[in-house]
Amino acid sequence: MSAPLPLEAKDVTMRFGGLKALSTFNLVMQPGELVGLIGPNGAGKTTAFNALTGVYTPTEGEVRVSGIRVNAERPHDICVRGVARTFQNIRLFRQLTALDNVRIACHAGAKSGFFDALFLTAHHRSEEARILARAEEYLEVMGLSHRRDEISRNLPYGEQRRLEIARALATGPKVLCLDEPAAGMNAAEKIELMQLIRGIRDRFGIAILVIEHDMRLVMGVSERLLVLDHGVTIAQGKPDAVRKDPKVIEAYLGDAYLEEKRIALGSEGAER
Amino acid sequence: MTRARALLRSFLPFLVGLPILVVLEAVTPPDFSLILVSVGVNVILAVSLNVVNGFTGQFSLGHAGFMAVGAYTAAKLTTALAGVELPFLPQVLSDQIFFALALSAAMAAAALAGVLVGMPSLRLRGDYLAIVTLGFGEIIRSVIENLKALGQATGLSGLPARTNLVWVGISVIATVVMAYRLATSTQGRALFAIREDEIAAEAMGVDTTGYKVRAFVISAAYAGLAGALISHAILLATPRMFTFVRSIEVVVMVVLGGLGSITGSVVAAALLTVALELLREFQAYRMVVYALLLIALMLLRPQGIFGTRELWNLALFRRLFRSPRLAAAATSGASPTEIRDDSTTGGAV
Numbered sequence: 001m002s003a004p005l006p007l008e009a010k011d012v013t014m015r016f017g018g019l020k021a022l023s024t025f026n027l028v029m030q031p032g033e034l035v036g037l038i039g040p041n042g043a044g045k046t047t048a049f050n051a052l053t054g055v056y057t058p059t060e061g062e063v064r065v066s067g068i069r070v071n072a073e074r075p076h077d078i079c080v081r082g083v084a085r086t087f088q089n090i091r092l093f094r095q096l097t098a099l100d101n102v103r104i105a106c107h108a109g110a111k112s113g114f115f116d117a118l119f120l121t122a123h124h125r126s127e128e129a130r131i132l133a134r135a136e137e138y139l140e141v142m143g144l145s146h147r148r149d150e151i152s153r154n155l156p157y158g159e160q161r162r163l164e165i166a167r168a169l170a171t172g173p174k175v176l177c178l179d180e181p182a183a184g185m186n187a188a189e190k191i192e193l194m195q196l197i198r199g200i201r202d203r204f205g206i207a208i209l210v211i212e213h214d215m216r217l218v219m220g221v222s223e224r225l226l227v228l229d230h231g232v233t234i235a236q237g238k239p240d241a242v243r244k245d246p247k248v249i250e251a252y253l254g255d256a257y258l259e260e261k262r263i264a265l266g267s268e269g270a271e272r
Numbered sequence: 273m274t275r276a277r278a279l280l281r282s283f284l285p286f287l288v289g290l291p292i293l294v295v296l297e298a299v300t301p302p303d304f305s306l307i308l309v310s311v312g313v314n315v316i317l318a319v320s321l322n323v324v325n326g327f328t329g330q331f332s333l334g335h336a337g338f339m340a341v342g343a344y345t346a347a348k349l350t351t352a353l354a355g356v357e358l359p360f361l362p363q364v365l366s367d368q369i370f371f372a373l374a375l376s377a378a379m380a381a382a383a384l385a386g387v388l389v390g391m392p393s394l395r396l397r398g399d400y401l402a403i404v405t406l407g408f409g410e411i412i413r414s415v416i417e418n419l420k421a422l423g424q425a426t427g428l429s430g431l432p433a434r435t436n437l438v439w440v441g442i443s444v445i446a447t448v449v450m451a452y453r454l455a456t457s458t459q460g461r462a463l464f465a466i467r468e469d470e471i472a473a474e475a476m477g478v479d480t481t482g483y484k485v486r487a488f489v490i491s492a493a494y495a496g497l498a499g500a501l502i503s504h505a506i507l508l509a510t511p512r513m514f515t516f517v518r519s520i521e522v523v524v525m526v527v528l529g530g531l532g533s534i535t536g537s538v539v540a541a542a543l544l545t546v547a548l549e550l551l552r553e554f555q556a557y558r559m560v561v562y563a564l565l566l567i568a569l570m571l572l573r574p575q576g577i578f579g580t581r582e583l584w585n586l587a588l589f590r591r592l593f594r595s596p597r598l599a600a601a602a603t604s605g606a607s608p609t610e611i612r613d614d615s616t617t618g619g620a621v
Contacts, residue, residue: 079477093468104465108477110458117457120282
């Protein structure tokens with residue numbers, strides 16, 4: 001028997017009143033896999049994320065983490081089970097230092113309680129030391145050691161993004177979900193970031209799900225793509241195959257583009 | 273050996289504080305002593321409310337209600353045990369032991385009330401939570417007002433005089449030490465995370481509801497302690513001591529000192545209590561001056577006296593109290609990170 005899949009969504013549907021934001025969404029994440037979730041604006045990518053990480057309870061269908069159904073669980077439970085995320089609009093603990101941001105993410109595994117802290121028990125001190133070492137390690141992985149004691153609000157944008165990833169990693173996930181990690185970055189920074197994401201996957205051996213709407217960018221790094229449009233999964237598979245899928249091209253570039261292209265192709269054919 | 277040292281470290285603030293307090297108790301004249309007691313009680317209230325309003329960022333307005341629970345619990349116990357004497361101890365000592373028991377019971381009862389109030393209300397946030405906690409505070413008070421056993425509106429009078437500067441001082445130390453150790457622990461950081469961004473905290477594995485309730489319960493317990501202390505200093509526990517105006521007084525102290533700053537709460541509580549005492553001479557203008565003082569302070573320093581910082585974070589304090597040896601250690605600690613930084617950028621290039 002194989003090990004349970006780290007993350008699995010079966011026919012997940014999200015309805016908000018009359019709006020079907022996501023319909024029969026299926027996703028299977030293999031351990032160590034890098035999957036891209038793409039789609040135009042408003043396609044339901046973030047809705048899918050929220051359904052996977054417990055922010056929303058799916059209207060229909062089920063989400064399984066390590067084989068356990070987590071539909072009714074709160075986000076912190078799902079986080080402890082091994083699905084961590086970042087946010088599209090950065091959500092750091094803005095007034096806390098970079099170190100504290102990451103240390104908070106190490107909290108979930110802490111076994112010392114309030115009374116340990118109150119009486120400074122040996123247990124408390126060893127836990128604090130463990131958390132500190134761990135947090136510093138993740139800061140270093142993301143190249144943020146030099147920002148350790150800086151208030152996170154004051155970090156440059158790109159570093160805030162990386163700090164958010166460091167924080168998500170520190171929860172010790174099996175699956176890392178990154179919601180548009182490259183948003184607001186220039187082309188060079190984006191490529192660097194994608195390499196970094198790949199590096200994280202290779203180093204920690206965790207599965208990564210990346211939302212991105214710049215298609216070319218995810219093409220390069222992910223092994224598999226999932227394309228959403230209006231809440232419907234319109235294509236999935238290897239990047240090369242997905243890129244040529246007419247439905248994807250239509251969703252991204254619109255009918256007009258296809259029409260134009262057909263005309264162009266037609267005229268080309270006529271010339272021949 | 274290390275175990276003994278750990279134990280020593282854990283109780284060091286009390287071991288240092290106790291002899292000072294005993295001397296203080298012996299030399300302070302009685303009327304001045306009462307002012308010190310009320311300063312101490314306000315410090316306990318402000319610091320404990322800061323755990324909810326400052327650390328966790330939840331706005332609670334029901335602190336007086338928990339004070340009342342503590343005050344009445346302790347009052348009932350001390351009056352019931354007033355004539356009782358532990359046979360193997362002199363009367364004075366046995367009274368003190370019973371008082372310790374009463375204080376613990378006060379904390380436990382207030383904590384229990386905190387659970388009951390916190391569980392349903394902490395699903396709300398912001399203004400809504402403020403109103404719900406205010407409502408609960410008033411409920412506690414009016415329940416007391418209507419219970420025959422608790423003396424209704426006249427309250428319980430003729431309580432034995434048990435509170436002294438040693439008890440108050442030890443309680444203040446216990447409260448401040450609790451807040452400080454909480455703030456520097458992973459539990460405290462979980463509370464800060466809730467204050468900063470609840471959604472992100474939840475996504476990072478912090479059980480936000482659970483931690484909010486915990487903060488609330490801890491805070492309530494210490495409010496109960498303060499209530500027990502003040503009622504055994506003025507030998508009286510009446511519902512009028514615990515109206516929502518009292519809760520607001522404490523909120524004012526916390527906001528004035530700086531939300532989230534332990535030092536701020538201590539300083540603001542002490543300042544305001546003493547200011548109110550000093551303004552006694554001006555009788556009619558007392559509250560006007562007090563209010564003007566608050567308005568001026570908020571206009572000049574809206575983040576409170578200390579902001580979210582602590583005394584030991586201020587540059588002046590560091591310069592005054594850090595020995596050169598420590599400063600050297602700090603700089604040498606900084607250099608390895610710089611080296612590491614160079615190596616990481618080098619690798620990236």
